Amino acid sequence: MITRTDFEAIQTRLAALEQECLASRRAARTWRRLAVCGFVLLAGAVFGGWTGGGPLAHAKPDNDVTVEARQFVLKDGEGRQRAVLKLEPDGPVLALLRTDNKPAVLLGATKSGGTIQLRDPRGTLRAYMSLLGEESLPQIGVQEEPNKGMMTLGWLPSISEGPLVRVHDENGKPRAIFGMVQADTPRAKPVPVVRFKDEFDRVTFTKP
Numbered sequence: 001m002i003t004r005t006d007f008e009a010i011q012t013r014l015a016a017l018e019q020e021c022l023a024s025r026r027a028a029r030t031w032r033r034l035a036v037c038g039f040v041l042l043a044g045a046v047f048g049g050w051t052g053g054g055p056l057a058h059a060k061p062d063n064d065v066t067v068e069a070r071q072f073v074l075k076d077g078e079g080r081q082r083a084v085l086k087l088e089p090d091g092p093v094l095a096l097l098r099t100d101n102k103p104a105v106l107l108g109a110t111k112s113g114g115t116i117q118l119r120d121p122r123g124t125l126r127a128y129m130s131l132l133g134e135e136s137l138p139q140i141g142v143q144e145e146p147n148k149g150m151m152t153l154g155w156l157p158s159i160s161e162g163p164l165v166r167v168h169d170e171n172g173k174p175r176a177i178f179g180m181v182q183a184d185t186p187r188a189k190p191v192p193v194v195r196f197k198d199e200f201d202r203v204t205f206t207k208p
Contacts, residue, residue, distance in 0.1 A: 112136045132156070162190060173201060 074083035084095045091109035102123035113131030127142045139154025150168045162180030177195040196205040
């Protein structure tokens with residue numbers, strides 16, 4: 001039989017147990033808060049340390065970010081290179097690649113200015129536009145297929161005084177020339193010329 005003294009003792013023990021439970025709950029909440037704060041501080045320290053010594057070392061809140069490297073590679077979802085920006089001895093080059101890693105478009109900077117190349121699915125040059133010589137004279141070239149000749153339009157340093165069209169054979173030699181060229185006599189005005197050459201670069205026809 002439970003006496004009054006026993007009942008009071010049980011009540012006292014229950015009250016103490018309830019206080020212990022409340023204290024445990026408060027401690028658990030405190031630990032959870034401390035864990036969240038610790039995680040935030042740790043993430044901030046890691047991110048701050050990475051930006052402090054990594055490529056975002058000079059990042060600013062206003063998005064004025066400078067990234068320095070000698071080459072950048074853009075890959076698709078399957079890990080294939082689709083674009084490459086790198087520094088060559090003559091200047092920077094941007095290559096846009098097909099899925100088979102063959103170049104489709106090449107854009108580069110040279111001492112004369114710049115150049116653009118368009119290539120077919122085999123990676124063969126089919127058309128280009130560039131600046132040539134110290135005077136940075138423009139020139140455009142197109143060809144149907146490799147080793148089947150090319151036609152170029154542009155200015156040639158120290159030769160042409162206006163647009164010049166040249167038709168090249170499969171070996172790259174000019175066989176027909178149409179355009180404005182410098183006359184042989186000093187201070188003479190440029191004259192229009194039609195000129196044909198053989199495979200040995202010998203003139204077979206010229207007018208005038």
